Amino acid sequence: MATQTVSMDARARAQDRRVMWREARRNGWAYLFISPFYLLYAVFGIFPVLYGLWLSFHKWDGISPMQWNGAQNYLKLLTDDIWWYTIYNTIWLFFGATVPQLCLALLLAFIINSSYIRGKDFFRAAYFMPIVCSAVAVSLIFGSMFGERYGMLNFALSAVGIPPVDWLGSAAWLKPSIAMVTVWQWTGYSMIIFLAGLQAINLELYEAARVDGARTRDVFWHITMPLLRPVILFQVILSIIGAMQTFDLPVMLAGGTQSSAPGGTDRAGLVAAVLLYWTAFKYTEFGYAAAMSFVLFFLIITFSYTYNRFQGRSPTE
């Protein structure tokens, strides 16, 4: 449809086309450069999730043909006491480990960020060391320190007159023990994130506030906290996602991966991800385990969303 015939126009368009063609060729390279992520994610990310959703409506032992099961897996989960107990344990650990860990990290970040503290780099690195350690190795070390009769921790307690505690062997103390190790391992990580957030705040804001005669407390509540809030939000959401799928530490501290009774005494240390692992790969109930993973995902979304709403509405603006 070449009805417009002004020759200057045509030449300009030919020029445009050459530019576009060069652009397109370069774009081809860009698509090529970014394509590995999308190809790999399609095969190892999207496809498995969709396949898992389909699987969750089937009964399957991994070998014999799948059987359509309708919503049976989900209905069974609703009344599965062990499942809900693992959710309870997981949420317990979120409030018993993740929340204290985040608060502690925030406090440490504020302290280290204050201008009169020397040796910031040293403290940063020191608090960060646990996070680079393998959770399996960490659980071997703490497994020994938590020994009932002769462990280091009970020895320290006996020095101040507290009777020994069966940290990893009793149902009452297993969760607190897992929580302690979790706090030990992750506090430095959250602290580093908060510290980076604090250091990104523009100094001129503080100076302006000081010139206006604001007190330290006012500066904290009206400048520091509002500006840090996106970082806190980000870190809390990531922590919710992380805490709901925690696996390494609970499984190792509660008896290891070859234990016949996952979760330790009375399943007190059985978290959702561990039950999911056992259901799929030890009991080979793949469909049921797939349903578990989707219920867990739904819970994560619910918690994250609730938190997001809650923090979004907080009054200090």
Add this chain to the structure above:
Amino acid sequence: MATTVQSRPRGGGGRDRLAGPFGMAALYVVLAGGALLTAFPFYYMLVTSTHRTSEILRIPPPMWFGAALQQNYAELLDALPFWASFWNSVAIAAVHTVLVLLFCSLGGYGFAKFRFPGRDALFAFLLATLMVPGFLGLIPVFIVFRQLGWIDTWLPLIIPGIANAFGIFWMRQYIESSVPAELMDAARIDGAHEVRIYWNVIVPVIVPALAALAILTFIGKWNDFLLPLLILKEEEKYTLPVALSTLRSLRGSEIGVQILGATGAILPILVVFISASRQFISGITAGAVKGV
């Protein structure tokens, strides 16, 4: 209390003084106490790996190094193929890291320096995948590996994450802010091929970002537990964490031997971390502050 504004340290961290001199002392005590609590398990690890169980269970427990390191070491080598697992972990983490550096820097380059249709949507999608928890596809991805014949091989540990969302995001941020467009234009005018531009112009400039990503990736892969546990069947293919996890179930085994095994997994990585903690921490914080 003459507060001079000049005494503010670098890094833009200057704030109000939090407390008076006594308060400051208290803050140091809190910080140092926390650091000691954090460091103590490492000290305990080193000390305990040099003792026999009979010594460890004494009251008070040993607080200084013993003489049983050699015996524990010999027993560790009996209990599991420690060095084979160690080198397996090194090989898997190293190969994975090299591939991550290649594919993530290419991806980051693509997003940072090209304008193409759909770029923003594709990038938003990439970021969104960061929020999808890993366990969601765990069971079916295991079946995918089985279909591919990858069970009991290292491929599932090496391949799927080589072009990962975090790495691409991290490289994009760095390339966008540190590679001047003139540099690439000059190369293009000279008629350089796009692959050559990547290799000769981009890569030399982004070495610091590559170093941070390399450390982050290597440590993450070194500590990876659930996936190798699921995939690897034969003992000689085990990674170190999987091999160590079998120690936990050997009841009544020597505590010092177990702890020495743990030391073998922790000490090398701690050395890597301490020698490069700055890059590591900059990598960790990249997503949090710039990403929001």
